[in-house]
Amino acid sequence: VIPGWFSEISPMWPGEAHSLKVEKILFQGKSEYQDVMVFQSATYGKVLVLDGVIQLTERDECAYQEMITHLPLCSIPNPKKVLVVGGGDGGVLREVARHTSIEHIDICEIDKMVVDVSKEFFPDVAVGYDDPRVNLHIGDGVAFLKAAPEGSYDAVIVDSSDPIGPAQELFEKPFFESVAKALRPGGVVCTQAESIWLHMDIIEDIVANCCQVFKGSVNYAWTTVPTYPSGVIGFMLCSTEGPKVDFKNPVNPIDAIDKQSKSVGPLKFYNKEIHSAAFCLPSFAKKVIEAK
Numbered sequence: 277v278i279p280g281w282f283s284e285i286s287p288m289w290p291g292e293a294h295s296l297k298v299e300k301i302l303f304q305g306k307s308e309y310q311d312v313m314v315f316q317s318a319t320y321g322k323v324l325v326l327d328g329v330i331q332l333t334e335r336d337e338c339a340y341q342e343m344i345t346h347l348p349l350c351s352i353p354n355p356k357k358v359l360v361v362g363g364g365d366g367g368v369l370r371e372v373a374r375h376t377s378i379e380h381i382d383i384c385e386i387d388k389m390v391v392d393v394s395k396e397f398f399p400d401v402a403v404g405y406d407d408p409r410v411n412l413h414i415g416d417g418v419a420f421l422k423a424a425p426e427g428s429y430d431a432v433i434v435d436s437s438d439p440i441g442p443a444q445e446l447f448e449k450p451f452f453e454s455v456a457k458a459l460r461p462g463g464v465v466c467t468q469a470e471s472i473w474l475h476m477d478i479i480e481d482i483v484a485n486c487c488q489v490f491k492g493s494v495n496y497a498w499t500t501v502p503t504y505p506s507g508v509i510g511f512m513l514c515s516t517e518g519p520k521v522d523f524k525n526p527v528n529p530i531d532a533i534d535k536q537s538k539s540v541g542p543l544k545f546y547n548k549e550i551h552s553a554a555f556c557l558p559s560f561a562k563k564v565i566e567a568k
């Protein structure tokens with residue numbers, strides 16, 4: 277360990293580690309589920325770390341939060357009811373709240389410490405909780421989806437950590453089946469789907485499961501997030517049987533978004549060109565993902 281530096285070492289990305297220069301450690305705690313740490317970095321603002329894995333930095337969180345939210349929500353006309361699984365930092369809520377057609381937002385986050393720490397140290401991310409349409413449920417997303425009435429949601433966004441730890445079940449088929457049941461016909465789900473550089477085997481399994489469960493369409497999109505391992509992160513974009521969803525050509529690419537949302541400022545990353553481009557894959561990934 278180099279003094280004054282944080283290195284993200286994990287068996288999920290063997291032999292490599294992204295490091296950030298640390299100015300000051302602002303919080304260290306242990307919740308019921310994981311170690312929670314916040315530090316002030318020299319060049320990426322404040323950083324949230326769970327079990328030694330970077331979850332977000334102030335400098336580049338916009339890329340992930342905007343893409344994981346607007347890729348699904350701009351692909352269907354007039355989303356009204358949305359569920360966020362995970363996402364306790366509130367960043368996805370901030371982005372969901374930009375959609376003026378939305379009437380009700382549920383969020384199910386298993387770890388209350390993540391919510392409290394985000395509100396204290398990342399106010400520009402946790403601002404998402406201020407929206408009156410938001411209903412926070414502290415609990416396990418798997419149980420929440422099992423209990424959700426059929427066809428409850430237009431969209432489900434699964435903003436999870438990695439499959440090692442509390443989020444493990446969010447990458448398995450039974451969970452995808454409960455998501456499909458909770459979605460209306462032609463409803464959409466977007467899940468955090470790891471890195472094509474590091475996790476093609478995990479992605480292959482997720483795609484196979486999604487093809488069995490989601491009878492509308494199954495797509496993989498990706499974007500760049502400098503502080504995530506390998507600098508990229510992907511998303512599964514799936515729809516249930518029903519009205520066709522063409523993820524690659526958004527029905528309301530940007531008009532549905534209140535771009536200058538008063539309290540949260542303009543979009544920093546998402547736009548309609550990068551929406552369509554996100555589905556373009558390098559050949560080594562295309563071969564596996566589109567082989568279905």
Ligand SMILES: NCCCN[C@H]1CC[C@H](N)CC1
Nearest residue numbers: 330331332363435436437504
């Ligand atoms: N809401 C914060 C983002 C959570 N998703 C991340 C994806 C990449 C992972 N290595 C860590 C969590």
